[in-house]
Amino acid sequence: MPNVIITGATSGIGLAITRYFASESSSSTQNNKIAMLDINATTGPGIASSLAAEYPNAVIVFRKCDVSSWEEQAAVFRELYENEFEGKLDIVVANAGVSERGYTTLVEHEKGGADGPRKPDLSVLDINLSGVIFSVKLAIYYMDLKPAEEKERGLVICTASNAGLYALPTAPLYAASKFGVVGLVRSTALLVEDKGIRINALAPAVLGMLPLSPSPNILTRADIIGITETNIAPKELYQGMIITPMETLIKAVDGFAKGGREVNGQIAEVHGENVTVREAHGFVDGDTERNLGRFRGLGWA
Ligand SMILES: NC(=O)c1ccc[n+]([C@@H]2O[C@H](COP(=O)([O-])OP(=O)(O)OC[C@H]3O[C@@H](n4cnc5c(N)ncnc54)[C@H](O)[C@@H]3O)[C@@H](O)[C@H]2O)c1
Numbered sequence: 001m002p003n004v005i006i007t008g009a010t011s012g013i014g015l016a017i018t019r020y021f022a023s024e025s026s027s028s029t030q031n032n033k034i035a036m037l038d039i040n041a042t043t044g045p046g047i048a049s050s051l052a053a054e055y056p057n058a059v060i061v062f063r064k065c066d067v068s069s070w071e072e073q074a075a076v077f078r079e080l081y082e083n084e085f086e087g088k089l090d091i092v093v094a095n096a097g098v099s100e101r102g103y104t105t106l107v108e109h110e111k112g113g114a115d116g117p118r119k120p121d122l123s124v125l126d127i128n129l130s131g132v133i134f135s136v137k138l139a140i141y142y143m144d145l146k147p148a149e150e151k152e153r154g155l156v157i158c159t160a161s162n163a164g165l166y167a168l169p170t171a172p173l174y175a176a177s178k179f180g181v182v183g184l185v186r187s188t189a190l191l192v193e194d195k196g197i198r199i200n201a202l203a204p205a206v207l208g209m210l211p212l213s214p215s216p217n218i219l220t221r222a223d224i225i226g227i228t229e230t231n232i233a234p235k236e237l238y239q240g241m242i243i244t245p246m247e248t249l250i251k252a253v254d255g256f257a258k259g260g261r262e263v264n265g266q267i268a269e270v271h272g273e274n275v276t277v278r279e280a281h282g283f284v285d286g287d288t289e290r291n292l293g294r295f296r297g298l299g300w301a
Helices: 012-027 044-054 070-082 123-143 172-195 221-226 246-258 286-298
Strands: 003-007 033-038 059-064 091-094 154-159 197-204 267-271 274-277
Touching (some): 003 012, 012 033, 012 044, 012 091, 033 044, 033 070, 044 059, 059 070, 070 123, 091 123, 123 172, 123 197, 154 172, 154 246, 172 267
Parallel strands (some): 003 033, 003 091, 033 059, 091 154, 154 197, 197 267
Antiparallel strands (some): 267 274
16 A cells, blocks of 8 residues: 655645545555655644544654755655655655735835835745655655556655636736646656656645534545645635535545556646546647657757
8 A cells, every 4th residue: 555745734635635545544454654744843743643543544644844945855755765664655745835825925015115126925936836846856756766667656646726727816926836836747747657657736726614514423534534624825715705625626636546657747627526637738830849849859958
């Protein structure tokens, strides 16, 4: 059964995905090992131990990790690979992310203005894009240490957003980070397919608020995954919006986890009850198609 690393795992989407892989363990003879990575070292260890008690068939551990730090992320991956995972890494979910946290710093009005414009706050890119690039690099490195004859050598799932498919005028840096993840996944998929490694992305709509009155007596596994709350934005922001259930996102994760070699480079838009695979743009003309094919054939750019 797979050894799994999930970033941003102690809340929202990451927590729901952790529950999914933990619950997959219950029917198996061997334990899934799941490492929950998160910057939240305050409640993170407690969340991991209560999940471990809830899912006794899975091994669940917490590691403090700020994904925007290459050094920190590389050290955590290495330690897990060498110790907990005993030299086998199967699935990485690069999910940790933040919003633009209020008003964007790109188009803010400067007060005073004598010193000219201030440098925009790029921390959303450091976490949502650089952090994901670091996870992808580390995932491919350790998966590629598996024997070459193994056919399924690893799966990477990145959490993008529907803001990686549509304009989000109030949060252009968040959108840039998510368009970046979509481009990263589409391009990397073509590089790793020959290695037996797959990489796909989730592009969720607005997702995962707690239902008003869940009835604990009749909760199914899907309900339990579905009641995970997200904390990326204040709840007032979601008022009046149509919320996609977490269950739909888990359907997309399940499709990636159980998919064959052809499930690679997919961007799964998660909306309402539906998972829609979004194709890349078609080529504008034959010259563009030929030139991009030539880059690929040369193997460098
Ligand atoms: N909730 C939504 O509606 C929605 C929609 C589209 C995409 N997303 C994306 O889903 C992902 C998860 O978001 P969520 O809604 O579950 O949010 P959340 O705030 O509930 O969870 C995010 C988790 O990431 C962790 N985190 C933040 N910065 C980190 C860092 N530097 N290093 C490690 N961990 C860090 C947080 O501590 C938290 O546990 C994000 O990438 C987000 O952009 C969310």
